[in-house]
Amino acid sequence: MSNVKVTTLSNGLRIAVDAMPEVESASLGIWVACGTRHESAELNGMAHMLEHMAFKGTKTRSARLIAEEIENVGGSLNAYTGREITAYHASVLKEDVGLGVEMVSDILRNSVFDPDELQRERGVILQEIGQALDTPDDLIFDQFQETALPGQPLGRPVLGTADSVETIGRDDLFAFLARHYTASNMVMSAAGRVEHDQIVELAEKHFGSVPRTPANAHIPEPINYIGGDSREIRTLEQAHLVMGCQGIGYRDPDYYATAIYSTLFGGGMSSRLFQRIREERGLVYGIHCFNAAYADGGLFGIYAGTGEDDLAELVPAVCEEFATVADTLTEQELIRARNQIKAGTLMALESSGARCEQAARHLLIHNRPIPYEEVVARIEAVDQAAVRRVALRLLKSKLTIAALGPIDDLESIEKIAARLAA
C-alpha cells in the first residue's frame, strides 16, 4: 500500500517519496505548478516551448548527450506540459536513480537555450501543431476549451499557435523559467526502488540552491466560464462533437461526486453513454465524458464522433441522457462507479510511474499526499444526493458546443439547449 513520505527543503522545495522495495526500477521527476494558464496571449505556447528547449542542451551537455546519457543505461527521460502543471520525469533502473535526478536537475537548471537550437525547435513545434490540426479527435478538445473559456489563458492551446511560436524568444524563455521554476513552485517526486533519505539527499544536492518563490507570486487569472458555439465544416468521415459546460475543480467539495458522476454517465462500457448511444443505437464507436479539473474550476464535456447521417439521431439521444441522470440514477449504478474508482486507484498503486505522478500532483494541488484509505473514504461518502447535485449543477450551466467535420445539419445551440432544459 502507498506510504508517501514528504520532506520540505529549506528553500521550500517539497519532496514526495513512495518506496516500493519489491520492484527493480524507479520513476522520478519534477512537477512544476506552471503551464499554459500562466502565459500571456502573445506568448501562448511558452510553457510548452520551454519544456521542449529543456532537452536542447545545458552548460555541460549537448541535446544529443542528454538523449544518449539516459538511454545508455536503458532509462528514459520525458516531459509534458499541461494547462497548470509541467512535468519532467525519468524511468531508470535502481542503480541509476542518482543519474536520473542529476539529469532532471541539469535540464531544468542549466539549459542554455542556444539560438540555433531554438530556431530548429520552433520547426519541430510547428510540425507538432500541424499533426494536432490533422487529428480531428485531438483538435476538437482544443476547440472546445477555447470556446468555453474565450480570451483567457486557460482557454488557449498548450502548443500555442504558428504566430506565437515564432514570437517567443530566448529572453522570454529565461524570464519564464526564472519566474516559475522556483523552489516552492516545484515538487520532486520519486516512487519505486528508492529510499526516502537517498532522494532527499539527491534533492538537496541538485535542487537545494534553487531560489524560493515569493508567496502568492503567480496566482493566474481566475477561470471565467463563458461558453459558446464553435463549428468548423471540414470534409471528414465523421462529425466530431464536444458538448459541455462549466465543470468542477479539484478543490470543489463535489469533486469526488463528480468523479462518480463521470464514471457512471460516460466512464466505462457499462456507463449510460456507452450503453445507450453505442450499444443500444450503434451510433458511435467512441463516446465518453470528461471533467477537466483545475484549481479554481473545471470544464465538463461529452465527446462523440459519428457519421454525417447519424448526427440528427445522436444529438437528441445524448441530450436525453444528459438531461435525465439526476432523476433516474440508481443505487446500483452508484455502487458500481464507486467500485470502479476504488479498484482503479488500487491497481494504479502497482505502477511506480502512476504513484510518482500521483504523489506529485497531490502535493501541488492539495499540499499533502492523499492516502489510498482517504480516497476510498471520500468515494464511499458520495451518496445519490451528491451525484444528483452534480448532475443538476452541470445541467444548469450554460452550454458550449464544439463541432468539426460534416456538420451542416447540426442543429443550433439554442435548440440543443432547449432539449436539455426540457
Place this chain on the structure above:
Amino acid sequence: MSNVKVTTLSNGLRIAVDAMPEVESASLGIWVACGTRHESAELNGMAHMLEHMAFKGTKTRSARLIAEEIENVGGSLNAYTGREITAYHASVLKEDVGLGVEMVSDILRNSVFDPDELQRERGVILQEIGQALDTPDDLIFDQFQETALPGQPLGRPVLGTADSVETIGRDDLFAFLARHYTASNMVMSAAGRVEHDQIVELAEKHFGSVPRTPANAHIPEPINYIGGDSREIRTLEQAHLVMGCQGIGYRDPDYYATAIYSTLFGGGMSSRLFQRIREERGLVYGIHCFNAAYADGGLFGIYAGTGEDDLAELVPAVCEEFATVADTLTEQELIRARNQIKAGTLMALESSGARCEQAARHLLIHNRPIPYEEVVARIEAVDQAAVRRVALRLLKSKLTIAALGPIDDLESIEKIAARLAA
C-alpha cells in the same frame, strides 16, 4: 523475476501462469492464434467483428449484463484483434479472478450473435472505420501494409471495409468461431495475484470441453512481400509518409538483431532518425521505425510526418540515414540499444498486464515462455556483424512507399530507391 508455469489440458489448451504475490490484482485472458490473415477477401474484418460480437450477449447474459457484471466489481474486460492474434483479457482484483475467467469463457463459448445486435454492431464498426479514415497517422499504416502485401490476407485492414462489414453474416461468425477458437489454437494466460493451481482448475472447468484442433488445420497463406507505391493527395497540414521494405519475422534468426537495429536506428530519442531528422534538422515532430513481425516474415517501415515544404529535404535525409547504418554503426550505439531493450524488458516485469500478454504471446509464437535471462542472453549475443547484416537485408529489399497528404512534390519511388542504392 518472472517465473511462468505452463500446463496443457487434455484437449490441448495451454495455460501460462505468472504469479506475482506482491500485488493485489490480476490480469488474465485468452489469446487466440487467429486474426485478419485467416480471413478471405470477401469476409475481411471478420476476426475483428467476432471480437466485437463477443461482447453483445451470451445465452445467459445480455450485452449490458456483460458490461455491468465486470464493472460491478471494479474490473474491466477488453479485447483487441491483430493480424495473427486476437485477445480477450480482464483486469480484476484478486478476489474476482474466478469471475474474470468465467466471463471470458462465457463470451467466447456462449455468444449468441443476435441478429439485431449484429446489425447495430455493423454501425459501430462503420463508425470505427470512419474514425480511422479521419486519422492520417493511423490510416497511413494500413495503406503501407496493403501496398507492401497486395492481394493477400496479411495486407488487408483489421477493421475490414464498409462493404465487407455489410457482407459478414451471423453464420459466417459461427463458422469462423468453430474453426479457429479451438483448444490447441488458444492460450490462457494469467499474471499477478493468482496461483498456478487455481488458474488451471478454472481453465479446466471453463475451457476443458473446448474441442481440440486438428493438427495443421489453419496454416494461413504465406506472407508474400511484393512492395509498391501508394499515394493519396489530401488537404492536410502534414504529409504523412511510410517508407519501408520486407522485414524480419518472429522466428527469424535475426529477430533479436532486428530489435537492436530498430532501437538504434529509430527507437528512442538518442536514435539516428530522432537525432538527425528531428533534432539536427527540425523537420518532424514524430519519426520512428518499426518492424511488424509475423510468424513467417515481417514488414519494416519508417514513419515521418512533415509539412509540405519540408518534404523535399526530408526524403533525402531519411534515405541517407537508412542507407548508411551498416557502414557507420558504432559499438557505443550497439551497447546503448542493448541496455534499452534489457531495461525495458525488466521494467515490463513490474506490470501484471505486460507479463500476462508476454507469456501468452510466447506460447503462441514459440510454444514456450521465454525467460527474462534468455532474452538478455540473446540481446547480449547480438554483435555489430549481426546488426550490419540486418541493415543490409532491409536495404536490399524492394522499396514500398505509402504517402498521404499534400504530397504533390514527393519524388518518384524510382528516385527514392536510387538514393538508397547509391
